[in-house]
Structure formats: structure tokens, C-alpha cells
Amino acid sequence: MPELPEVETVRAGLAPALTNAVIKSVEIFDVRSLKRHLPGPSDFVQTLVGARILAVVRRGKFLWMPLQIAGDTNPGETSLALVGHLGMSGQMLLRLPGAEPDKCNRVTMVVEAAGPAQLSNGDAFSGGGFAAGELIEFRFIDQRIFGSLAIDRLINTADAGPGGFQAEFGSSSSDLLGDSAPTSPPSLWWFNRLPETAAHISRDALDPAFDVKALMKRLSTKQTGIKRALLDQQLISGVGNIYADEALWATKLHYDQTAATISSAKIKELYENVVSILRAAVAQGGTSFDEQYKNVNGESGYFAVSLNAYGQTGQPCKRCATLIKREQWANRGSHFCPRCQKLRP
């Protein structure tokens, strides 16, 4: 299931190839993948053809590409982006035209690569291995069709900070590997904006502007289980079922422990575990537990070998050797050690 590390791996793979690329054609194989694009499929195609992709940005599990629409001399006023969410089973692949078809391919865009170049901030840019003028197929693959593509307006962030993370324009909003201090934003119109449809979600766990104190304060009154809170993208974004189970195991918390009953010290520890687990997964290129997740070349990540709880049903807990248990919870599974992670009154 794509969570923050998987989506970041995709983002990092797409950005060098797609930044400054121009969309030549769009083919829709299943309109259900455009369900979030309310004006409909033909508007989607019409808007995108001829548009230039300016960047690839991510917050939590949302990805977006700020656009300069064909013939538009003031994209900052138009303020549009192609927004993608992978849902449960989405993939975004880059293929050469004429490559083998992929199963469950819902949308294909052919783009013309800009090739290696200088970015507007003066940084050198690789072009992702594609020469200027070379055609690339961007394929949106999605078995279960929980993911989507849509065109959405970019609006100003509530805190005036960067909309999301990207690494190509010299300034990062996300402390992915823990060593990057955010620098002053370049004068790019999309920099401090994010899609309207993603504006309600919190900054993600790896964002240096993430407000830990605000999270602690909100959790201190939450009368819901801690796992439900971790999965609430409005409280902290980027965490899904796998990394929630892992972080709860690391912190020795039961998934159904009422958030308000957990000490602030323990909440802080939980947050720190979320951060370190996500960082480790980003560094390894994401998890590929169920073979659903692939990077832009269709390759799997290798984080699955490091999982301590998720998918470890019946395996001995790596701390105490008690067998890891899986319980049905909120229409999904929760994996935990019944001895290390006891429900407390």
C-alpha cells in the first residue's frame, strides 16, 4: 500500500523526467480513475494537452504537478496542477513508447522530455536519463481504482509555508533524511500553494514545519484509538496501515489505546518512531509487501525485510518472542505483539 515513503519514491523518480516536459497526448482507458476530476474526462484531456509540467511535489500521500497550460502566459493566475493519489494499488510508471502494455493501465500520457537543463534557480538538472525532445509514456496503473488523477486549483497554504516537498528547486519543505534545513523559497508561483482537494490534510510527518506540539495537544483530547488517529491525515499525514503498525510496535502501544489516555511523553516517542521508520523506508525506496507497490521503473522496494509487526502474523516478536497477532479492526488488519502492546485502562 503506497504510503509516504512509496509516494516519495515515485515522486523522486518522476521529477527528473517530467519537470519542464510538455504533455503531447492523453489516453483514458478507464474513466473511473478520473472520478475526482468533476468536469469530466474530455475536459481533463483538453486541459492537459500542450501543458508544461513545472515540478513534481508531494505532501503526505498526495502528489501534484503544477502546470503551465498551453498558451497561458500567467500560470500563477491560472494556478492549476495535475493531482494524483495512488490509493491502495496505484502505480505511476515511465515507459518508452511501444513498451509492453501494463495490466490495469487506466491512463497514459505521452510527454516530450525537456532533457537535461538548468532549472530556474540555476541548479543543473539530470533530465532523468531522457534527452530533450524524447517521448516518454507516463502510465497510471491502478488495479482497485481507489486512486485517481484530477486537475485542481492550487491555493495558498494556510501557514504561508511550502505546499509540499520537492527536491529539484533548491529548497525542501520536507526533512526526508533528517539533514536538510529549509532554505528560503525561490520565487516560483506554485511554491507556497497546494491543491484545494488536499488543503485539509496536515503537513506530513517528515515536514520540518510539522507542528508536533499541535499534534500532542489535539491527541490529548481525542477519544478514539491511537491507530485511528495516526491514520487520520488531518492530524498527521503520510502514515498508512503498514507504518502505523510498525510505529505502534516500536512504541509498545496497543492500536486501540484511547489517544487521550496516552502520556505526552509517549506521544512524542510515537511521533519520533513514525519519523525514523518513514525515513528508513524512504532511504530504502519504500515497502513492497504485497507486490502492489512499484517505483517508476516497475521495480519493488526492499523495506519488507525490515518489518517487525505488519504482515508478521504468527512470527515471534523480535523483542519478546511472543507470536505476533493480527486482529480485524475497522475493516482492515492490525498487527501487534499481545505482550509488548497491551491495552491499558
Add this chain to the structure above:
DNA sequence: CAGAGCTCCTGAGCGC
């Protein structure tokens, strides 16, 4: 308003 539950969806895997 907060919290719980429902719903969208389909290919892989398995048992018979």
C-alpha cells in the same frame, strides 16, 4: 462536532 462505520473496487490466491 466528534467518532464510528460504510463504500468504492478488482486481481490474486486458494479450496474444492
Add this chain to the structure above:
DNA sequence: TGCGCTCAGGAGCTCT
């Protein structure tokens, strides 16, 4: 071989 059942869950919506 083939059929039918089960399973995976992100996020928005609806109900209480």
C-alpha cells in the same frame, strides 16, 4: 480446469 469465495485498505462520505 474452472468456479466461487476471500482478502487487501485510503479516504471521503454518511450516520449517530
